Amino acid sequence: MGIFDRKDDISSPLNRSKRSHLFRDLYHLPDMAPGHKIVIVGKFYLFKRGDMQITRQADYAVRAVLHLARSGDQRTSTSVIAEEQRIPPSFLAKIISQLSIAGLLHTSRGARGGVTLAREAKDITLLEVVEAIDGPIQLNECVGNEGTCSFDENCPLRPVWCDAQEELVQRLKGTNFLTLMQQGGSIA
Numbered sequence: 666m667g668i669f670d671r672k673d674d675i676s677s678p679l680n681r682s683k684r685s686h687l688f689r690d691l692y693h694l695p696d697m698a699p700g701h702k703i704v705i706v707g708k709f710y711l712f713k714r715g716d717m718q719i720t721r722q723a724d725y726a727v728r729a730v731l732h733l734a735r736s737g738d739q740r741t742s743t744s745v746i747a748e749e750q751r752i753p754p755s756f757l758a759k760i761i762s763q764l765s766i767a768g769l770l771h772t773s774r775g776a777r778g779g780v781t782l783a784r785e786a787k788d789i790t791l792l793e794v795v796e797a798i799d800g801p802i803q804l805n806e807c808v809g810n811e812g813t814c815s816f817d818e819n820c821p822l823r824p825v826w827c828d829a830q831e832e833l834v835q836r837l838k839g840t841n842f843l844t845l846m847q848q849g850g851s852i853a
Contacts, residue, residue, distance in 0.1 A: 734786035734842040740779030767797035792837035
């Protein structure tokens with residue numbers, strides 16, 4: 666694995682065949698901005714920013730569920746959700762599938778098919794949607810598993826990470842889609 670601040674720094678640790686394939690793909694990446702990194706893991710690479718954020722997939726999932734909450738009991742086609750929420754249709758199909766498996770949505774096929782919420786909007790939380798897509802929230806690996814930190818109980822940071830994660834989880838758990846609809850504003 667390698668982490669690089671500039672595209673030019675990548676050539677030295679890679680063998681020739683990996684390097685040429687990687688450079689061909691990196692050509693299409695945007696220019697590096699301060700705080701951005703390229704992370705190489707095996708033959709895969711990620712272009713990432715330095716800030717902490719939920720995944721784009723989780724953001725799309727939240728927008729799709731909010732759209733369905735506003736639709737009430739009416740079935741909505743995925744093409745309508747994709748268009749109105751500006752979500753790539755193939756990406757939305759995967760998201761809808763994951764949310765359905767998690768028990769948050771009902772899907773039906775056919776001419777009268779579509780997607781609806783599996784429960785009332787007041788009974789679906791932001792935490793459920795984010796975790797259905799991204800898995801459990803974990804700000805740092807030591808929060809979920811004490812044994813991973815070499816400092817163990819002597820680490821002054823672990824309590825901060827644990828408290829911050831608990832506050833985030835409680836905030837997301839305490840925010841349901843009925844509340845979001847009542848707050849107004851519009852997402853597409």
